[in-house]
Amino acid sequence: MVIVQRKELTLAERLYLPEIFRGLSITFRKFFEKPITRQYPEEPLPTDEVTRGQPRLVVKDDGNIACVSCGMCEIACPAYAITIDGGETDRQIEREPKRFEIDMLRCILCGFCEEACPKDAIFMSNELELADYTRRGLIYDMEKLKRPKSALQPRIDYVYKINKRWRRTQA
């Protein structure tokens, strides 16, 4: 058995009100400071090139998709989120994806696909929001994934910078 000795309260503490006023003074002071809460949907989080958002496919300046459906991202994906079916094209690069799907519910935003890609065709964008009414709607097809290269350029430059050691030329 342990006998706990309660601390004797001082007179000021027993009066109760001084402590209330001390606490309220903090509360009232905060009313006049700049709020730190972010009003999220209206006021989105700032992102930069380091942000690893959802993967997106690069559309080159000539309007063609950079992907050749080599399957490297598909095999690198630890969540099995990517499915690619390739096909033949008349372009100089003989192969292009006919179906490129990323199941965004499975995607864990790890960035392995970006790292695996030998053609600089997939990059992590700064897009983070994901909502739909159906699961099928969150399996993104090629049309939903395509982004012009200019939109992804900051991230592309950043990836080149951090991978400078392993890359010989810059596209």
Added chain:
Amino acid sequence: MSQTPNPAPSSSPNPAPAPAAKPATIKIQVDGREVEADPKQPLIRACHDQGVDVPMYCYHPGLSPVGSCRICQVEVAAGPGQPSRVVAACRTPVSPGMVVQTDTPKAHETRRECLEFLLKNHPLDCPICDKAGECDLQDYSFNEGQGKGRSSEPRRKLEKRKSLGDVIVLDEERCILCSRCVRFFQEVTHKPQLTVSGLGSRSTIATFADKPLSGNYQGNIADICPVGALTLKPFRFQARVWNLSKTLSTCAECSRGCSITVEALRGKEVKRFRPRYNPQVNQHWMCDVGRFAYAPVTQPLPPEGSIVGGRLIGATIRGYNGLERVELESALAEIADLLRASSKPLVLLSPFVTQEEARAALELCASLGVAPRFVSPAPNNLKDDLLHTGDPCPNRRGLSDLGIAPIEPAAALTELASASAALLVGERVQALLGVAELAKLTTAARLVVLDVVAHDLAALDAALGVPTHVEKSGQWINVDGHVGVLNVAVPAPAGVAPLDRTLRELLEHCRAPAAR
């Protein structure tokens, strides 16, 4: 030395595999191990037989060695303690007491130098190349190569998409001039069609007078190509090879029953048939007819709410409003009643049924008191002296061994026209009898069909779906008596049960007392 597939006399009734006379062997030393080697075979075979991996591009066990790629170099000494030198293992005969070392710095150094020359002009388009993942050049570069090119000159530019006939596309840049394809046509089909033309770095593989390739064995050169220079047009860019599930199986297109591997994209969609080495049946090869026979095994499912127009799935009977899907049990009871009501139902098997399914059919027929027969169409004109037998019945030998008699389609149709009830069993049985002829049968005949494809036949009373030969396991006996094994490569669609199980369930219903 060339190992042409035996054009064995296919008609001989029982060509028991000749007892392999043990060849006189000599003792050599491979990587410190005493091994027995066949003096008729080159050194590389002795190494491979011991499980020692010696890389090879121009050498192929089914073709004669030429020693053009020099990647198979190993260090060889005449005896222990003798001075050693690096030689090409594919062009070196074995000699008694030879000491072979495959894993020395000197051997690796020479291989690395070879690889550097091979990679000098090889385009680095592995992301596009269909061979990536099963490419010998990729594998050995990974094992032996130096990871970095020292050459600063641009790579040679040649034609990337040169069509060599209906089956093969040649990428001249990727070719490493191993000449396996050239030798294949010289030594296996004995109809030379390809040659190495041009000199030096401008050498390319070309057909004589730029004529397209012909013959039934063109697809094999894409298999033996160690790089992605020769690719199959139907398979081009269809799948990455590491996404293909590989299942051992047997070709269905003739009674030779070549051993094949069924390769299905993500285990679902058949994308490729490739030959599998079987010294007794097909060696390393298969014909193009069998190689590209995807259509019968990739039938689409019928449109939603429809019964015909694709695979026959589930149990179907003819009700008052035409064909309708019913529960399997009620369909089986219906079929059993129908068969028992007839005095002598006609039972026709497809030559595609396996031994297991044929035995189940025999049990069913014994209970019905009839003898089944299998539909045996006339030989087609594809017969050659290499593999194709011209007989489209893959299990003719096995069915004959079980005592099932063949019947010509024309005779079968005559009997069908007068039969009170008929049971057609097995893959492609309607196609072999002729769908148009079957459709002409009157509604008086009672027809039960167990097939892969659904056709709206006027006489059809009941139909059950069966799996194709890539969706079931079983055995076929080929023309020479060798067993060909079938394995489940892709799952059968929902509502399709194994045929032998269906037949045995039908047998239970036939034995049970009549429900009505």
